[in-house]
Amino acid sequence: MNLSLVDFLFYVFATISVGGGLAVILSRNPVTAAMFMILSLVGVASLFVLLEAFFLAVLQVLVYAGAVMVLFLFIIMLMDVGPDSGKRTALSKTRLISGFVALFGVGLLTVLTLEYSGVATDSATHWQDVAEETSVEGANVVFSKSVKSFGYGLFTKYMLPLQVAGFLLLAAMVGVIVLSKKQDEEKSSEATEDASSASAEPRPEEA
Amino acid sequence: MDAELIQMLALKVTYAIVMVSVVMSIAGYTVLAERKVCAWMQGRVGPNRTVLPFVAAIPFIGPFLRNLGIFQPLADGLKFLFKEEIVPGHVNKFYYYLSPIVALVPALTTMTVLPFGEFTNAEGLTTTLVLANVDLGILFVFAISSLGVYGIVLAGWSSNSKYPFLGGIRSSAQMISYELVMGLSVLPVFLWVNAPGMTGSGLSLVSIVNSQEDAAWLVLVQPLSAFLFLVALFAETNRLPFDMPESETDLVGGFHTEYGSFKFGIFFVAEYAHVVIGSAIFTTLFLGGWHFLPWVADPWAPGLIGSLLGVGWFLAKTFCLIFFFIWVRWTLPRFRYDQVMKLGWAKLLPLALVNLIFYVILVTYLDQAAAS
Numbered sequence: 001m002n003l004s005l006v007d008f009l010f011y012v013f014a015t016i017s018v019g020g021g022l023a024v025i026l027s028r029n030p031v032t033a034a035m036f037m038i039l040s041l042v043g044v045a046s047l048f049v050l051l052e053a054f055f056l057a058v059l060q061v062l063v064y065a066g067a068v069m070v071l072f073l074f075i076i077m078l079m080d081v082g083p084d085s086g087k088r089t090a091l092s093k094t095r096l097i098s099g100f101v102a103l104f105g106v107g108l109l110t111v112l113t114l115e116y117s118g119v120a121t122d123s124a125t126h127w128q129d130v131a132e133e134t135s136v137e138g139a140n141v142v143f144s145k146s147v148k149s150f151g152y153g154l155f156t157k158y159m160l161p162l163q164v165a166g167f168l169l170l171a172a173m174v175g176v177i178v179l180s181k182k183q184d185e186e187k188s189s190e191a192t193e194d195a196s197s198a199s200a201e202p203r204p205e206e207a
Numbered sequence: 208m209d210a211e212l213i214q215m216l217a218l219k220v221t222y223a224i225v226m227v228s229v230v231m232s233i234a235g236y237t238v239l240a241e242r243k244v245c246a247w248m249q250g251r252v253g254p255n256r257t258v259l260p261f262v263a264a265i266p267f268i269g270p271f272l273r274n275l276g277i278f279q280p281l282a283d284g285l286k287f288l289f290k291e292e293i294v295p296g297h298v299n300k301f302y303y304y305l306s307p308i309v310a311l312v313p314a315l316t317t318m319t320v321l322p323f324g325e326f327t328n329a330e331g332l333t334t335t336l337v338l339a340n341v342d343l344g345i346l347f348v349f350a351i352s353s354l355g356v357y358g359i360v361l362a363g364w365s366s367n368s369k370y371p372f373l374g375g376i377r378s379s380a381q382m383i384s385y386e387l388v389m390g391l392s393v394l395p396v397f398l399w400v401n402a403p404g405m406t407g408s409g410l411s412l413v414s415i416v417n418s419q420e421d422a423a424w425l426v427l428v429q430p431l432s433a434f435l436f437l438v439a440l441f442a443e444t445n446r447l448p449f450d451m452p453e454s455e456t457d458l459v460g461g462f463h464t465e466y467g468s469f470k471f472g473i474f475f476v477a478e479y480a481h482v483v484i485g486s487a488i489f490t491t492l493f494l495g496g497w498h499f500l501p502w503v504a505d506p507w508a509p510g511l512i513g514s515l516l517g518v519g520w521f522l523a524k525t526f527c528l529i530f531f532f533i534w535v536r537w538t539l540p541r542f543r544y545d546q547v548m549k550l551g552w553a554k555l556l557p558l559a560l561v562n563l564i565f566y567v568i569l570v571t572y573l574d575q576a577a578a579s
Contacts, residue, residue: 031302031364038357058346066353067383070360074379077364077372147343147410148401 017043287472302365310358324518327509374461385442391559392435395566416496486528
């Protein structure tokens with residue numbers, strides 16, 4: 001078998017991301033699951049590096065592994081979710097549905113892989129080589145790996161999707177504010193207690 | 208594999224090892240500097256007893272080096288290595304051992320994109336001295352250093368006791384808050400350097416340094432950005448006005464309360480490595496890197512001597528910043544935790560946004576003015 005270095009690295013990182021993903025759903029301890037998820041996300045970032053999409057790789061690590069997962073871990077630790085807390089949700093109905101979904105997913109993946117397995121080896125449909133430099137002033141933006149062209153494309157050709165995605169995030173943010181406000185008014189008596197515990201000042205020890 | 212590839216790999220690995228050793232020794236001697244500066248500020252003398260036997264015998268230099276405490280880091284390192292390893296019974300063993308490693312690795316990885324000098328050979332070809340000149344240097348630094356928080360969080364959680372846990376929780380909240388300010392504070396810098404008519408390209412740290420050659424340092428162009436970045440840097444390195452994760456007076460030792468001997472040593476070195484790398488990044492972004500003075504061309508001739516002087520100048524600036532870090536630590540009192548959060552979200556973040564919008568408008572205006 002003739003493996004090039006890139007192929008070899010692809011298999012290593014693919015194993016890390018898929019294996020990490022499997023370990024996320026198989027591990028009983030939520031903190032272990034979160035750590036495996038970080039491993040899986042870093043593995044996907046490494047795959048992006050192999051595809052020469054460095055910007056995406058760095059954003060993947062920065063946003064998902066660096067910020068989102070810290071919040072996940074934060075919540076898991078604050079709520080003190082133990083290894084056994086997942087057992088109660090193991091109802092037969094849920095299991096049945098998730099089993100079907102998993103079966104459908106695997107089936108879809110198999111069919112698509114079989115259908116399109118020839119594409120990568122077909123030289124006619126090879127991906128175009130990414131251009132080193134782009135004509136930033138011109139109208140047609142060639143997508144390249146340089147950050148500048150990425151930003152230019154995002155703010156010209158893909159302006160509408162960017163705005164829509166931003167609007168979606170804004171809606172989510174407003175929703176969170178509205179929801180948390182409502183809760184605050186309902187139990188105004190507990191508000192002072194919440195505020196004191198939120199500031200995380202160490203409570204005086206019971207001597 | 209062919210010989211050329213192996214040679215290249217060996218060379219890269221050697222460079223990396225040399226760089227790691229240099230940064231680690233600087234980190235070790237930063238600890239000494241911390242103790243000495245602290246002592247001077249408090250009217251004490253600091254470490255002045257440790258000395259190697261044969262050095263002490265040298266008549267004049269021996270006592271001088273002993274009083275300077277040059278050998279103290281050696282003694283400290285040995286002590287960390289050979290102390291008894293105590294693992295408390297109530298900890299989660301796997302994560303307890305993992306977290307010091309997770310804390311140290313990101314601190315040492317960020318140095319790959321850190322440029323520290325340049326070398327011009329006889330043909331006038333300039334090579335930048337950097338392990339990897341990546342197009343998105345600063346983003347790489349942010350991405351890797353954002354992973355450093357896991358070491359602290361996991362240490363706090365796996366210790367399975369009250370004070371470390373509080374330290375870990377505080378630190379994760381603090382680091383996420385100040386990461387935002389840090390990212391927003393460098394955006395105007397890159398806007399400025401990449402503006403039409405400027406020489407910068409992408410987010411590379413090398414192009415940032417070269418844009419400051421024979422021109423104004425960016426700290427003079429964007430003082431507010433520099434200030435915000437510096438404050439965020441203090442928070443990210445857990446240095447004193449912001450050392451929530453290990454505030455000794457209310458959390459015993461914070462996240463590393465349950466750690467001893469070598470594992471504590473790794474946490475300790477990781478913190479100082481963060482300080483060293485952070486100072487070096489501030490130097491490249493705002494203080495002109497290895498270039499001489501604002502508006503003054505490098506006085507040294509290109510070549511081996513010139514490049515060595517450049518690296519020395521870069522190190523001198525970095526050491527000044529490290530001194531500044533220590534100086535602030537022994538001058539300012541600690542913020543309360545809610546004050547840290549309020550400062551980050553209610554004061555620094557809006558300020559960073561205003562700063563960004565101001566420079567967006569300024570850069571556009573200058574571009575329009577130049578075009579018309």
